[in-house]
Amino acid sequence: MIRRAIATDQEQVVAIYNQAINARFQTADTETFSVAEKDAWFRAHLDTAYPILVDEEQGVVRGWFSISPYRVGRKALEDCVEVSYYVDKSFLGRGIGTALVKEGIDEGRRLNYYSMVAIILDRNVPSINLMKKLGFCQWGYLPDIANFDGERCGHVYYGLHLK
Numbered sequence: 001m002i003r004r005a006i007a008t009d010q011e012q013v014v015a016i017y018n019q020a021i022n023a024r025f026q027t028a029d030t031e032t033f034s035v036a037e038k039d040a041w042f043r044a045h046l047d048t049a050y051p052i053l054v055d056e057e058q059g060v061v062r063g064w065f066s067i068s069p070y071r072v073g074r075k076a077l078e079d080c081v082e083v084s085y086y087v088d089k090s091f092l093g094r095g096i097g098t099a100l101v102k103e104g105i106d107e108g109r110r111l112n113y114y115s116m117v118a119i120i121l122d123r124n125v126p127s128i129n130l131m132k133k134l135g136f137c138q139w140g141y142l143p144d145i146a147n148f149d150g151e152r153c154g155h156v157y158y159g160l161h162l163k
Helices: 007-023 036-043 096-111 126-131
Strands: 003-004 051-058 060-069 080-087 116-121 137-148 149-160
Touching: 003 096, 007 036, 007 051, 007 060, 007 080, 051 096, 051 116, 060 096, 080 096, 096 116, 096 126, 116 126
Parallel strands: 080 116
Antiparallel strands: 003 051, 051 060, 060 080, 116 149, 137 149
């Protein structure tokens, strides 16, 4: 079941994000976070127009999708959001990422956003392929801007107009 995150999901959401950090090239963060370190970020997504959606089954969060402001404070960009998603490594290959992104797109439409941007490391081919499959197009590319202990990769911007 996909639903909006609630406070009790926080520990599992952070654990899934930390898996992505440890896997490398799935996020530009390189050091894991404690639940306390992600508390303000998580709470900023509860009961707001910038939700976290979770795929949950029998109390287990299997993945999550977040909608966040893009370029905070820039009035002309208020109806554009940045999106991210992560799936617990135990549940990869089951369509959870696809379901989360589809529901996230629908949620973005319900919230009346005009466009979504996903910023993906260029080595994260599965995420790039998922974005393409769901109608996102490449809108930009920043080559070799991320540095993982001397290994460089770029950021690819994928976007989707919701209207």
